[in-house]
Amino acid sequence: MQSLPIRLIDLGPAPFWQTQAVYHAVAGLMHAGTPDTIILTSPRTPYLCLGYHDIYDAVLDRAAVARRGLPVLRRRVGGGTTYLDSDQLFYQCIFHHSRVPAQFGAVYAGMLAAPLATLRRLGLDAQLRDTVELEVQGRRIAGIGGGRIGDAAVVVGNLLFDFDYAAMADVWRAPWPAFRELAAAALRDHVTTLRELIGSVTAEQVSTFLCAEFAMTLARPLQPGPLTRAETRYARRLGARMASAEYVDLHREQIHGAQPRPLKIAGGVYVHAAVTAHAGHALRGSFLVRDGQIAAARLESGAPLDWAALATQLVGMPFADWQQRLDIGEGTRTYGHRL
Secondary structure, three states: OOOOOEEEEEEEEEOOOHHHHHHHHHHHHOOOOOOOEEEEEEEOOOEEEEOOOOOHHHHEOHHHHHHHOOOEEEOOOOOOOEEEOOOEEEEEEEEEHHHOOOOHHHHHHHHHHHHHHHHHHOOOOEEEEOOOEEEEOOEEOOOEEEEEEOOEEEEEEEEEOOOOHHHHHHHEOOOOHHHHHHHHHHHHHHEOOHHHHHOOOOHHHHHHHHHHHHHHHHOOOEEEOOOOHHHHHHHHHHHHHHOOHHHHOOOHHHOOOOOOOOEEEEOOEEEEEEEEEEOOEEEEEEEEEEOOEEEEEEEEEOOOOOOHHHHHHHOOOEHHHHHHHHOOOOOOEEEEOOO
16 A cells, blocks of 8 residues: 555646646546545636535625636535635645545545645644644644545645735625624734745745655655546536536525524634624624634624724623623524635
8 A cells, every 4th residue: 555656646737627627527536446646736817616515695795706707616525615826736635535544534634744744844833723724823824625525535725825815805705894804804814825934935846845745644656647538528527517607506595594604714713793782772793703712803883883892892702602791682693604
């Protein structure tokens, strides 16, 4: 097993649809005789990618997406909705399920050991948080997702050379401006990039380190190889399907009955929104929550009142208890969105 080569497919800069469709095609056609595969690539142009379970209109603002001219795809693995562009290097691991641990947490740990080691090789104090979060100095530097596709165990991620914070904040579905402002500030505070941390570094240099670390951490050689004709044909079909209106709008009928989720910024960091009645006013609240504690709060109402002092009192307390501090009754609704 240790001498069994891993096929390395370096797509380089590729059409946006290809950066998602190829690994889906490899996974969908995988059987026990298919070589385990690692794909490296980055998109030539920006796009948005929905996690399989995401509901488009619950996480994205269609008008903002259209205004920016961003194509949208839906992948078959989990994780949140992501903004992807040429300033990111994707690594996509597609392994037959019989050649990885049965527990997916162990699969994540095994596949993420190489990007973790790559960051450390670049001189960064990188850590793996909660199995699926790569952080440097407590800030997120990678997006990660994974799951099972057919006979394949799939783990995909990226390393951020730079990030368009404004574009991501603009296309989020936000209930009101204060929520978007709080989320945008949290994104800048809790997501970092290689350019910010170490300055100039090339994708070629990082790719070289990443390949060496995959070979070392997985104890198997990487062997460059092409896609098969079947994989290439299947990828084209999948690319068209993943970008189709029908597939992008999957789960749309569930939006009315779905339980909304907070917007995830990084490991343990979320932005919540809430609506309640307080002191005779309809009160809207936006909350930055870190590890269950309120780190920042904004309160507003239709009446021209200053709620800043009350919002300040909420900072530092468990988010689950904020309603008690307001001394409210029943009927509070909380909702939000996920990154």
